[in-house]
Amino acid sequence: MTPSQIVQSGGIELAVYEWGKPGKKKPTIVLVHGYPDAASVWKATAEILSQRYYVVAYDVRGAGRSSTPDHTAAYDLDHLVADLAAVVDNVSPDKPVHLVCHDWGSIQCWEAVTTERMEGRIASYTSISGPSIDHASYWIMNRLRSGSPEKIAQVGRQLAHSWYIGMFQLPVLAPALWRGGLDKLWPTLLEKVEGIAEAEPNPTQTRDGANGVNLYRANFVKRLLNPQERRTELPVQLIVPRGDKFMVQEIWDDLPQWVPNLWRREVDAGHWLQVSHPELVAAHAAEFVDFVESGVESAALKRARVREERRGKAHSGKLVVITGAGSGFGRETSLLFAEAGADIIAVDINPEAAERTAELSRLLGAQAWARKTDVGSIEDMQSLADWVEKELGAPDIVVNNAGIGVAGSFFDTSDADWERVLRVNLWGVIHGSRLFGKQMIAAGKQGHIVNVASMGGFTPSRFMSAYNTSKAAVMMLSDCIRAELADRKIEVSTICPGLSITNITQSTRFVGASPEEEARRQQSATKLYQKRNLKPQAIARAILDAVEHKRAEVPVGVEAHGSRLLSRFFPALSRRLARLDVVP
Amino acid sequence: MSEAWIPSAEELAGFRKAQRLAYDCAEAVTAEMKPGMTERFVAARMKEYLLDHGADDCFHEPFAWFGDRTAFRGLIAVKQLGGFNPAFYPGLRRLEENMPFILDCAPTIQGCTADIGYCGVIGQNAILDRLMDDLIEYRQLILEQVRARRPLAEISRAVDALCARHGYDPRHKAYPFETLAHRIEKLKDDGKKSHLKIANFGVRNIGELLRDKIRGAREGWNPIWNSSDASNHVPTPGLWAVEPHLGFREVGAKWEELLVVTDTDAFWLDDDVPHVRRWAQRGLWKQAA
Numbered sequence: 066m067t068p069s070q071i072v073q074s075g076g077i078e079l080a081v082y083e084w085g086k087p088g089k090k091k092p093t094i095v096l097v098h099g100y101p102d103a104a105s106v107w108k109a110t111a112e113i114l115s116q117r118y119y120v121v122a123y124d125v126r127g128a129g130r131s132s133t134p135d136h137t138a139a140y141d142l143d144h145l146v147a148d149l150a151a152v153v154d155n156v157s158p159d160k161p162v163h164l165v166c167h168d169w170g171s172i173q174c175w176e177a178v179t180t181e182r183m184e185g186r187i188a189s190y191t192s193i194s195g196p197s198i199d200h201a202s203y204w205i206m207n208r209l210r211s212g213s214p215e216k217i218a219q220v221g222r223q224l225a226h227s228w229y230i231g232m233f234q235l236p237v238l239a240p241a242l243w244r245g246g247l248d249k250l251w252p253t254l255l256e257k258v259e260g261i262a263e264a265e266p267n268p269t270q271t272r273d274g275a276n277g278v279n280l281y282r283a284n285f286v287k288r289l290l291n292p293q294e295r296r297t298e299l300p301v302q303l304i305v306p307r308g309d310k311f312m313v314q315e316i317w318d319d320l321p322q323w324v325p326n327l328w329r330r331e332v333d334a335g336h337w338l339q340v341s342h343p344e345l346v347a348a349h350a351a352e353f354v355d356f357v358e359s360g361v362e363s364a365a366l367k368r369a370r371v372r373e374e375r376r377g378k379a380h381s382g383k384l385v386v387i388t389g390a391g392s393g394f395g396r397e398t399s400l401l402f403a404e405a406g407a408d409i410i411a412v413d414i415n416p417e418a419a420e421r422t423a424e425l426s427r428l429l430g431a432q433a434w435a436r437k438t439d440v441g442s443i444e445d446m447q448s449l450a451d452w453v454e455k456e457l458g459a460p461d462i463v464v465n466n467a468g469i470g471v472a473g474s475f476f477d478t479s480d481a482d483w484e485r486v487l488r489v490n491l492w493g494v495i496h497g498s499r500l501f502g503k504q505m506i507a508a509g510k511q512g513h514i515v516n517v518a519s520m521g522g523f524t525p526s527r528f529m530s531a532y533n534t535s536k537a538a539v540m541m542l543s544d545c546i547r548a549e550l551a552d553r554k555i556e557v558s559t560i561c562p563g564l565s566i567t568n569i570t571q572s573t574r575f576v577g578a579s580p581e582e583e584a585r586r587q588q589s590a591t592k593l594y595q596k597r598n599l600k601p602q603a604i605a606r607a608i609l610d611a612v613e614h615k616r617a618e619v620p621v622g623v624e625a626h627g628s629r630l631l632s633r634f635f636p637a638l639s640r641r642l643a644r645l646d647v648v649p
Numbered sequence: 650m651s652e653a654w655i656p657s658a659e660e661l662a663g664f665r666k667a668q669r670l671a672y673d674c675a676e677a678v679t680a681e682m683k684p685g686m687t688e689r690f691v692a693a694r695m696k697e698y699l700l701d702h703g704a705d706d707c708f709h710e711p712f713a714w715f716g717d718r719t720a721f722r723g724l725i726a727v728k729q730l731g732g733f734n735p736a737f738y739p740g741l742r743r744l745e746e747n748m749p750f751i752l753d754c755a756p757t758i759q760g761c762t763a764d765i766g767y768c769g770v771i772g773q774n775a776i777l778d779r780l781m782d783d784l785i786e787y788r789q790l791i792l793e794q795v796r797a798r799r800p801l802a803e804i805s806r807a808v809d810a811l812c813a814r815h816g817y818d819p820r821h822k823a824y825p826f827e828t829l830a831h832r833i834e835k836l837k838d839d840g841k842k843s844h845l846k847i848a849n850f851g852v853r854n855i856g857e858l859l860r861d862k863i864r865g866a867r868e869g870w871n872p873i874w875n876s877s878d879a880s881n882h883v884p885t886p887g888l889w890a891v892e893p894h895l896g897f898r899e900v901g902a903k904w905e906e907l908l909v910v911t912d913t914d915a916f917w918l919d920d921d922v923p924h925v926r927r928w929a930q931r932g933l934w935k936q937a938a
Contacts, residue, residue: 392813396816400816404898418814421815422816423818424779425897428779586734
C-alpha cells in the first residue's frame with residue numbers, strides 16, 4: 066500500500082491512505098488501526114466500504130510509513146488525538162467524519178470522542194476491542210471495591226487476558242523480541258492462535274511491533290492510576306467479538322454510565338475481525354453510519370441499542386419468536402419474555418392481535434415486531450424466517466405455539482378437518498422448528514426451540530382423534546429433533562398444558578354438530594375451562610421455566626401431570642377412560 | 650320494571666353538580682399530591698375538600714390506591730366475603746415518583762350522589778398512559794350497547810372481551826360482586842349537614858341499593874351490573890355509576906361516571922370530565938356526530 070498523502074502533525078509525518086473520492090453527499094469514514102498493526106490491516110474492509118463512502122486510514126505515529134518520535138512521551142494520548150485531528154481536518158475540513166477503530170486505535174479514539182479537542186469533528190464512533198483506559202480503570206476499581214467474589218474474578222480474568230501489557234512495561238524486552246524474530250513469527254502466530262492467514266505479511270511489522278510498545282509505556286500506568294471521568298453524547302457502536310483473547314466481554318458492562326447513546330453488537334469472531342470478517346465489519350460500520358446520517362434506525366440497530374434498564378435480566382438481549390402470539394399462551398409468553406429482557410417477534414394469523422401483543426411487549430421495555438403469518442403455510446413461514454434472518458439475525462428462542470381445536474367423532478371428522486388441524490398444529494411446528502433451527506445452526510447459536518403440545522398428546526379420547534393425534538405427533542417430533550440437535554447444544558422442549566382458558570375453546574370446531582349445537586358446545590367447553598381456571602400465565606411461566614432449566618417435557622396443571630402418570634403406569638386404565646363420553 | 654325512576658332535567662343538574670364536585674376534588678387533591686404522602690392522608694384530604702364544598706353524605710368515603718394497588722395486586726384482590734375486603738380501604742402505602750394512583754370518591758349533595766374514579770401519576774408512566782388512552786373504547790362500547798338495549802350481562806361480557814383483546818385484566822371484577830356498574834338513587838334532601846356512615850359507606854345510599862336489590866329480585870333486574878346471569882336483562886332506566894377498571898401488570902386505571910338510562914335512550918351525565926378532556930387533548934376524542 067502506498068500513501069496518497071503525508072499529513073504533518075507536531076513534527077511527525079503521518080502516512081494517509083484513501084479509498085474512493087470525497088463527495089458532497091458521501092460520508093467520510095476514518096479507520097484507525099491498533100497494535101501491532103499498520104493501516105494495511107484495514108485493506109479488505111476499506112475496499113468494501115469504499116463502494117459507498119470516502120474511506121481514509123493512516124499509519125499511527127511510529128507505525129507503517131509514518132515517522133517515529135524520538136521519545137516515549139511523544140506517544141501520549143494527547144499527541145495521538147492531535148494526529149487524528151490533523152488527518153480529519155485534512156481529509157474532511159467541512160464535515161464531521163465517522164470513526165471506525167480497532168484495538169489501540171479504539172483506545173485513542175475514546176480519548177478523541179471524550180475530550181474537547183475534536184468537538185464537532187466526529188459524527189459517530191464504531192469501537193472494536195479497545196476500551197478507554199480511564200473507563201477500564203474505573204471498571205477495575207468498581208469491581209475490586211464491590212467485594213463481590215464474582216466481580217473480583219472478572220478483574221482477575223481481564224488481567225490474565227492483558228498479560229502482555231505488564232510485560233511491555235519492562236525495559237528493552239518487548240522491542241528486542243520484535244527485532245529478534247517475533248516479527249517473522251507473527252503471521253504464523255496469528256494463524257495458529259487466531260486462525261487467520263493474513264493476505265500478505267505486513268512489511269513494517271518489525272517497527273510496528275517495537276515502536277508501538279511505547280503506546281503502552283506512555284499511557285497505561287499514568288491513566289490507570291489517575292483516571293478521569295470521560296463521557297460522550299456521540300452515538301457509539303460497540304462491536305464485541307465473542308472470541309477475543311485479549312478482552313473479557315464484561316469490560317463493556319459499565320459503558321452505558323459514560324455513553325448514553327450506545328449500540329452493542331456481538332459477533333462470533335476473534336480479536337482481528339477486520340481481517341477475518343471484513344464483510345461483517347464493513348456491514349456493521351455502514352449500517353451505523355447510514356443510521357447516523359439519515360436518522361433511520363434499522364431493526365437490527367434498534368435491537369442493538371443498549372438500554373440500561375434492560376441489563377441484567379434473565380433473557381436480556383435474546384430474540385424470541387412466538388407463534389400464535391395474538392392471544393392466550395402466546396401473548397402471555399411474549400409478555401413474560403419481554404419482562405425478562407428479551408425482544409419479541411409476535412407472530413399471528415390475526416395481524417391486529419399480533420400488533421397488540423407487540424405493543425404490550427414494548428410497554429414492558431422490549432423491542433417488539435408483529436408479523437402476520439399462517440404457520441401452516443410454508444410460503445408464509447419461509448418469508449417470516451427470511452425476514453427475521455435478514456432484519457434481526459437468527460433467534461435465540463422459538464416458541465411454536467399456534468394451534469387450533471377440533472372435537473367430535475372420528476367418523477364426522479372430514480379430510481378437510483384433518484388437514485386443517487394437522488396443517489396448523491403439526492406442520493406449523495415442523496416449519497417453525499426446521500426454518501429457525503437451521504438459522505440457529507448456521508449462526509452457531511445455542512438456542513432453544515419450545516413446542517407447545519397438549520395433555521391431549523398422551524390422553525386418548527373418543528372425541529379428540531384429530532386434535533390429540535396432532536399433539537402426540539408434536540411430542541414425538543420434538544423428541545426426535547431434540548436428539549438430533551443435542552450435538553449443536555440447541556435445546557428442544559415440549560410443553561403439555563392441561564385445560565387452560567384461551568380462545569381455542571371458543572373457536573374449536575365441533576364436527577358433526579349443527580352451528581347452534583357447535584356454538585353451545587363452544588360455550589360450555591369455555592365454561593368448563595373457566596371453572597378449571599388454569600390461566601395462560603401458568604403455561605407462559607412453564608415455557609420460561611423450560612427454557613431456563615432446559616427441561617425436555619413439561620406438563621402444566623394437575624390434570625396434565627395426572628394423565629401423564631396414568632398413560633405411563635396404567636395405560637389400560639387410560640385407554641378405558643378414553644371411552645367415556647365426557648364431551649361438553 | 651314498572652314505575653321506573655327517570656330523573657328530570659332538574660334532578661340531572663343536581664347529579665351533574667355532585668359529579669363535578671367529585672372530579673374537582675380529585676383534581677384539586679392531585680395538584681397537592683407529592684411523593685411520600687400516604688393513601689390515608691390523600692383520602693383524608695379528599696374528604697376534607699368534599700365537606701368544605703358542601704357534601705352532606707356519600708355513597709362511600711374517598712378511596713385512594715397507589716402503585717400496584719391500582720391494579721388490585723396483593724391482599725386487595727382477595728375475593729372472599731363477596732369482595733368486601735379491608736385492604737380496599739386507604740392504607741399506609743406511600744406515593745413515589747412515577748407511581749400510578751387512583752382516587753375514587755362518591756359525595757352526595759342535597760340528595761344527589763355521584764361516584765367517580767380518577768387516575769394519574771406524579772411523573773411519567775407509559776403503561777398508565779396506554780391504559781388511560783384505551784379506556785376511551787370502553788366508554789364508547791358501553792354507551793353504544795346500552796343504546797342498542799343489549800342485556801347488561803352481555804354488555805359486561807363484551808367489556809370482558811374487549812379487555813381480553815387489549816390484553817388487560819378486568820380489575821373491576823375485584824370489586825364486591827364483580828361490579829362493572831351499580832345503581833345510584835336519588836335521596837331525600839333533608840337539609841342535614843351530615844349523615845350516618847358505617848364502615849366508610851353511606852347508610853342511606855347503601856340502603857337504597859339494598860332496596861333496589863329486593864325490588865330487582867321481584868322485577869327481574871339487578872342493581873349490580875356484572876357478567877352474571879342476574880344481569881341478563883335490558884338496561885334498567887335510572888342512573889348507573891359505571892366503572893370499568895383495567896389492569897396491566899402492576900398498573901391499574903379506571904374512570905367512573907354516571908350513565909343516564911331512559912326508556913329508549915342513554916347518555917353520559919356529563920362529557921366535561923377530566924378523562925374526556927385528556928382524550929380530546931391527545932386527539933383521541935371525536936364528538937359523536
